[in-house]
Amino acid sequence: MTLRFRNTLGGALEEFVPLDPALVRIYSCGPTVYAPAHVGNFRSFLFADLLRRYLAWHGYPVKWVMNITDVDDKIIRDAVRQGMPIGELTASHEAAFLEDLRRLRMMTPDVLPRATAHIEEMVALIETLLEKGHAYRTDDGSIFFRIASWPAYGRLARLDPSQLRVGERVEADDYGKDDVRDFALWKGPKPGEPSWRTRIGEGRPGWHIECSAMSMKELGPSFDLHTGGIDLVFPHHEDEMAQSEAATGRPFVRTWLHCAHLQMGGQKMAKREGNIERPAEVYERGFSPRALRYALLAAHYRAPLEFSDETLVAAAAAVERLSTFLAALDAYREGRPDDPTMPALLDATRAAFSAALDDDLSISPALAALFDFAREVNRRLDARALSTADAVRVAAFVRDLDRVLAVAEEDAAELPTDLSTLLEERAAARAARDWATADRLRDELAARGIAVEDTRDGQRWRRAAEVEHAGR
Ligand SMILES: [Zn+2]
Structure with missing residues (x-):
């Protein structure tokens, strides 16, 4: 079975062929550090972690980049409200994010670039777009991407360009642009807002250009995989793709993967909706980071997931079953010959686990393969039908599958x-x-x-x- 992903670009299930088999390159849109991340945000980050871990389990060397957005409208608004420099506000939320990431057993991305440290790269990209006629200046010092100059616009979100940008967040960016659909690459200076003096004038970057500049700096003009929540497809990723490809003349991303929303009480979990819960609040209610990780991973990434106490209780029971299974294997002693059918059972389980995840990271059948296996082995343990060496091999096998899931082992936090x-x-x-x-x-x-x-x-x-x- 070959590894396949549902590419948002085009919508087809496609075989995964790395651009360079020596290094698979992934970019994930990371947190905007103006508030603590909530579990809805972590669903999307954990999906990227599953992808990264599965590629590593498959044997691919991977470079994974996740940006930290540390300047944008919301950050400036909240910093002003709290009377502090933006750097002070973002540093504390970034530290909290990294701590949440660690407790949820996410692998640390290879690079976590901050937007404010890449102004030069953004300026260079905007200069190229100006030179090529894809961008223009307005009177207040802002610079916009000219959508009319890029006929491919709308390809990722599969939208009709003439219908674009009705009622989404353009108002804040609107400083007298030529076309209402155009988006800001650079925002002219405003009193009370942080700004940088650069070759393209004084101001600050728009959100979309941040991700294009940082991803291409770390991963090159074309890379394999770009992940994010479904709400980022438009306009954020559409804009990233347009400005990157307009600047380089090359395809930006081979495969775009988008994670569905986490819902609570039937509605998307979002700060704006007021129905958010943070990881720390979940732990305070007595659920472990492992249980939260399992709850967020156990549904397919493209399926909406309802987050509730029942979800967490079921997840806690599942991770407990795995821990108990490992403990039973580690403690098992039986001086008898090896079970001759065990190698075939291990092979079949590994094949089922891997075939499921190869199919666009279908997690449910992968977990079913693991739990069916645990049930069968528990039966044999109860019957004392395994040798000590069988139990050792099975424990190593389960720990190997858990390199992908990272839910079975006890946590240092415990x-x-x-x-x-x-x-x-x-x-x-x-x-x-x-x-x-x-x-x-x-x-x-x-x-x-x-x-x-x-x-x-x-x-x-x-x-x-x-x-x-x-x-x-
Ligand atoms: Zn982004």
Whole structure:
């Protein structure tokens, strides 16, 4: 079975063929750091994490970029309201976002570029668009993209260009442009707003140009995959595609993937609707980060998902079943010959898991394959029909599938704080290539009953008792 994705561009299910098999390049629209992210935002980020993990599990080297939007209308509005510089407002929300990301076991993107650190790249891109006649200036120093200059406009969202931009957020950008459909690349300076003095004049970037500049800087003019929530298709991604392709003359993105909304009480979860819940609030109600991760991942990314207590209770039960299954395997001892049918069962389960995810990341049949397998193996454990070595192999197999899901293993957050602090310090020492400190912390953790191993997915820990059993 080959890996296939439903490409928003064109709408077809397409075989995934990397532009460069040596490095699959992914860009995900990240958070706008003006408020803490809510679980609806994290549905979209976790979908990108699933994609990234699955490609890695498939053996593809991946470069994953997720931007941090740290200047835009909402940030400026809230900073003014709270009487602080925008950098102060965004720094605290960015730190909170990274902490949420860690607790939800998202892999850290390879690059997390900030918009305010890429003004030069945006200016260069806008200069190119001006030179090529795709952009124009207005009296107040703003610069707009001229949609009439780009006949392909509307291709991603499959919209008729003549029908575009009725009633969406153009008002705030409207500084006397030639055509109501045109969008701002650069916004002229206004009193009380942050601005940059640049070769194209003083002002600040529009939101869309930020993503084009940062993605192409990190991934080149053409890259494989671009993800985001469904509400970003238009205008954000349509505008990104138009301005990028108009500037480079090359196809911007091979495959666009969009995640459906998370709903609560039958409505899209959105700050504007007032029906949001943040990860920390979910944990306060007694659900673990693992359960939240599972709840957000367990529905297909293109299907709307209703977020409720029932969803979380079911997710908590599922991750508990997996933990119990692993604990039972780790503890199992039986001096008898290996089960001769086990290799075929492992192969069939792996094939079903992988065939499901190959089909546009169809998660439900993948999870069904895993839980059916757990049920069957539990039956054999109860019947004492497996050898100790069988149990060790099955546990390793489940942990391998969990490289994609990241829900089965216990969480460092479930450890006493001093131990999780030691783990964090060791991860930091490794990242800084301070091997002496990393080794010392490994010994210290071992003395406290926590065994640490280094894998290609980073540092992994287990309670020493489990390691001892698994190794026997
Ligand atoms: Zn974006």
